[in-house]
Amino acid sequence: MxxxxxxxxxxxxxxxxxxxxxxxxxxxxxxxxxxxxxxxxxxxxxxxxxxxxxxxxxxxxxxxxxKQRPEKVKVATVIRLINGPIAMLPCVSLYFYERCKNCDEKKCGLHDMMVEVRDATLQIVENRTLKDLVM
Amino acid sequence: MxxxxxxxxxxxxxxxxxxxxxxxxxxxxxxxxxxxxxxxxxxxxxxxxxxxxxxxxxxxxxxxxxKQRPEKVKVATVIRLINGPIAMLPCVSLYFYERCKNCDEKKCGLHDMMVEVRDATLQIVENRTLKDLVM
DNA sequence: TCATTACCCCACCAACCCGGTGGACTGAAT
DNA sequence: ATTCAGTCCACCGGGTTGGTGGGGTAATGA
Missing domain, CATH: 1.10.10.10 (Winged helix-like DNA-binding domain superfamily/Winged helix DNA-binding domain)
Structure with missing residues (x-):
């Protein structure tokens, strides 16, 4: 949240x-x-x-x-800055990556699913800007 | 996270x-x-x-x-139980809904975007079960 | 220049949550 | 009766969240 x-x-x-x-x-x-x-x-x-x-x-x-035009500021940027990671697991985060302890990323079912969730989320927040928030 | x-x-x-x-x-x-x-x-x-x-x-x-067969236990259920809300805002949560203070949901750009994020996430975690985690 | 305006910065606070521990108790099986 | 293994409850340190207070400092404009 x-x-x-x-x-x-x-x-x-x-x-x-x-x-x-x-x-x-x-x-x-x-x-x-x-x-x-x-x-x-x-x-x-x-x-x-x-x-x-x-x-x-x-x-x-x-x-x-x-400082920049509203359509230049991505929602994802603001979330990462103020809230932190967008992904649900450290081991699938692009900007805050941390290796899982005792869990092989190659064959961790949770990992794979969370990659999907991350991508679905980024698809949205990386393509929306401040301008979209006020329209 | x-x-x-x-x-x-x-x-x-x-x-x-x-x-x-x-x-x-x-x-x-x-x-x-x-x-x-x-x-x-x-x-x-x-x-x-x-x-x-x-x-x-x-x-x-x-x-x-x-207690139940692995394919009957949804990932979403476990997340909600142990971790809490899946949505990024209380005002877009299906199971933990709380009204926004000082923000009209009808015309809040953030609200609308977070509904999209929620749905994209649920699309995945509501359709995966424990069985999918071990395959 | 000099006061005013308004941002800058630091320290602190209570409450809560997270990750984890210790110990006693209860129920089941042998 | 004894042992095994889950149940329950209280507690704990440390970190984060959501603030607050007060003084410092840079820019403005009169």
Missing amino acids: LSMKSQYAFKALSYLTLKFNEGPVLISEIAKKKKIPLKFLENILLELKKAGILDSKKGKGGGYFL | LSMKSQYAFKALSYLTLKFNEGPVLISEIAKKKKIPLKFLENILLELKKAGILDSKKGKGGGYFL
Whole structure:
């Protein structure tokens, strides 16, 4: 399941997508409109900024805004960044791979099935962007 | 991600599937063969029994065994039991549904996408059984 | 320049979950 | 009665989740 943090991230990003090209948006505005705890949102936005998804401007008239066009930001990227692995097992994860202990991947039925699940999921989240979230 | 507990559950169930119709299997045998901490495995098997997937026999010659035929036990059932929801959001879960707060399901882009992910996943795990894990 | 604005950063918190352990008890078979 | 093996319950350390508080610092604009 996606954590609260991930859900907040998507809400905030949706909001910033709608406000794309309208200049910086205050954290407090996003927090209020999307009903996200202010300080918690601060952390999330900062993390998204460090990952290169958002950018910010300090001082009066400052705030956060999308660094890239909404259709350039894949949903999968955001999930991996804020929530972690998309796959159901470490041994089938593309970005967070870890070998199974005591289990031969070559002939593990669970492994094979989870590869299928992973691919079916990626098929969707790798091909959707922030733009799709607000349409 | 599936928890260790879930992975242990699948390992144990695979083993019991191979030993199907050979009578009760000792917890200690499963623990040893599958390298699962004994006491932890105890809890897991008990949970699977309470859910009607396994049955057990006490005393000498006792142990655990599958209550139903391996092809009758869906992977999805085991995941839901030991790991919890399969969906990525509470508001798209079929068995663990919870309403989103401050988010209209009718027009939430994330919601719609997660319904797709859920269905793609269920397509797989609802149609695979313990038997498929050992083939 | 200088105050204000608003992001930046760090430390901390309670509650919960995960992975696992210890010990006592109960029921069945010999 | 004894032994075997599952049942039950309580507990535990450590990590994660979902926050909160407070001060620091960079940019703005008057």
